[in-house]
Amino acid sequence: MDSAHRHLFARLERFYDAVPRDAARPEEHGALVLFVRDGDGWPFYARPRLDATEPPSLADVNVVRERQRELGQPETFEWVHETTPELLATARAAGLSVLEAPLLVLDPSTLPDPATLTDVRLRMLAPDAPGFALDVAARRAVAAVGFSAAGTARSEAGPAQRDAALTELDVAALDEERARIADGRRLSAVAETPAEGVLASGMAMRVGDVAEIAGVATLPAARRRGLAAAVTATLARALLDAGTDLVFLSAGSEEIARVYLRVGFRRIGTACIAEPTALI
Structure with a gap:
């Protein structure tokens, strides 16, 4: 690996380590750090410690899994293969299934104008907008429906299923969304039509000059319209x-990665996500 790539992967490691620290407390277990969220909210993962001098061992993985079970937290591990290649075999030896997701970074010079990709309205969510609470709920509902039918193929799930998946956010969750959008740590976008409402959504998490785009989803009935790319x-x-x-993302499969390649991303490596086999 040349110096430019080492520098790039080091920036990604610092980002991955920083993102959970706003909402979770770190617990160090050997060469791993487990991020523990107290209270409601999306549970975090374990990943290699930034300052570890050795790769995580099988014992480290087993200790963290026991702690995750004790906390009622998913037994999830995330890492970049190019940075911690030894962890792939270790995770599998622990009985975990590993998703090897294409890791892509944006080449800004090849990013197209979003308006040229679709005739559907594209909108960034604003924390002071009157409909902000409904916007956030719709973004989450679209993600729930979209990710329940993985891939890019069209199917029947559409606005009716999105509306059935809508849940009201509590005040604390909305305040967190507002605060993070207001200070630039989070961005959210939707694609919508007046007749159908929100059809696709996504978000980004930002720490300084590095950001990850995540949670991009399209209602299955609205796929093949360029909405995820837009x-x-x-x-x-x-x-x-x-x-x-530095803008990056991880794709759930090679098929999904092709969507991002069309809008200026290029593959640089592999992001690994490990979970117990029964949960895959």
């Missing part, structure tokens, strides 16, 4: 305009 490009453009100079 939402991704909208988020990427907003991040660049905010001064972000």
Whole structure:
């Protein structure tokens, strides 16, 4: 690995380590750090410690899994293969299934104008907008429906299933969303039509000049209309305009990665996500 790639992967490691620290407390277990969220909210993962001098051992993985079970937290581990290649075999030896997800970074010079990708309205969520609570709920509902039918194929699930998945957010969750969008740590975007409502959505998490686009999803009935690509490009453009100079994402499969390749991303490596086999 040349020095430029080492520097790039080091920036990604610092980002992965920083993102959970706003909402979770770190617990160090050998060469791993487990991020523990107290209270409600999306549970975090364990990943290699930034300052570890050795790769995580099988004993480290087993200790963390026991702690995750004790906390009622998913037994999830995340890492970048190019940075911690030894962990792939260790995780499998522990009985975990590993998703090897294409890891891509944006080449800003090849990012298209989002408006050229679709005729559907594209919109960034604003924390002071009157409909902000409904916007956030719709973004989450679209993700829930979209990720329940993985891949890019069309199917019947559409606005009716999205509306059935809508849940009201509590005050604390909305305040967190507002605060993070207001200070630039989180961005959210949707694609919508007046008749159908929100059809696709996505978000980005930002720490300084590095950001990850995540949670890009399209209702299965609305797929093959360029909406995921348009939402991704909208988020990427907003991040660049905010001064972000490294934008990256992980794709759930090679098929999904092709969506992002079309809007200026290129593959640099593999992001690994490990879970117990029964949960895959």
